[in-house]
Amino acid sequence: MRLGVPFAVVGFLLSVSFGVLARQAGFSVAQASVTGMVVFAGSAQFAALSVITVGGGIVAALTAGSLMNARFLAMGIAVAPSLPGGPVKRAAQGQAVVDSSWALANRGDGTFNRWLLFGTTLPQYVTWTLGSIVGATFGNALGDTHRLGLDAIYPVFFLSLLITELRDATSRWAAFGGGLVALALVPVSPPGVPILAASTVALMGLVRRSR
Amino acid sequence: MTLTYTQVWGLILGLAALTALIKAMGPVLLGGRALPPWFSRVTVLMAPTLLSALVVTSLLAAGRSWSVGAHTVGVVIAALMLWRRCSLVLCVVVAVLVTAGLRAI
Structure with a gap:
């Protein structure tokens, strides 16, 4: 479980910032708290939040x-x-997969230590849930949160995940292309579309590399 | 803000259901079986592509226009620190302090 602690600490800060930003985007205290509890997928939460923050729709x-x-x-x-186990047990165990615990539990030979997976996820789930409750509850009491620079937390966290994803030339080109497409579309497309459109860059995986 | 109270609940529950479904799908449906290689090549590239798009737009865009702010500077400094293998907790703290500091000036 101890291996999950550094990620749990950053997860707490990230989740606090999610709670605060969600309140600013019009979520109630209960809504902002429950999101962390039931979704527990930081990147998805921030992606969805960033779409509605700029005025995009639910879909x-x-x-x-x-x-x-x-x-x-x-x-x-x-x-x-x-x-x-059976399908239900397997589905339940699959919920424990988050980026950092998946990486920590990977034995590197195609197998995973499932107890390490559950053990490193647990502290992260606890701090993630607590963080969103703290952020949601005290977000407004902090006053002008813009001044506190909390919006700098999630780009740094995703940047750290991104760096671990850049394993080879293909993933580096995918990242470069995705960023470029998203940025290019910002002024000319409805909110939320740039990030969705960027995902099509991943289709470059269809091209078999000729080496 | 355009979403109503009910719509926000719809978004939260929808996202929770879809996330649980996606996480369950691999272990349940594909337990042990191999997928066509082209499929996994695309899903593997999905993360770097989207993370990059999210980082870039959060840093360099505001609404429908390009813009930079104090957080851009804070995150760029943190990025350099991440590159130098500083701890993530430290990088996050520096990014927040730099951003808040610049906004205080």
């Missing part, structure tokens, strides 16, 4: 969040052989 927000979650599909497939 665009859900799509952005789900596309962001698409990586859990790949991670779930990877851990599948290491999880015992």
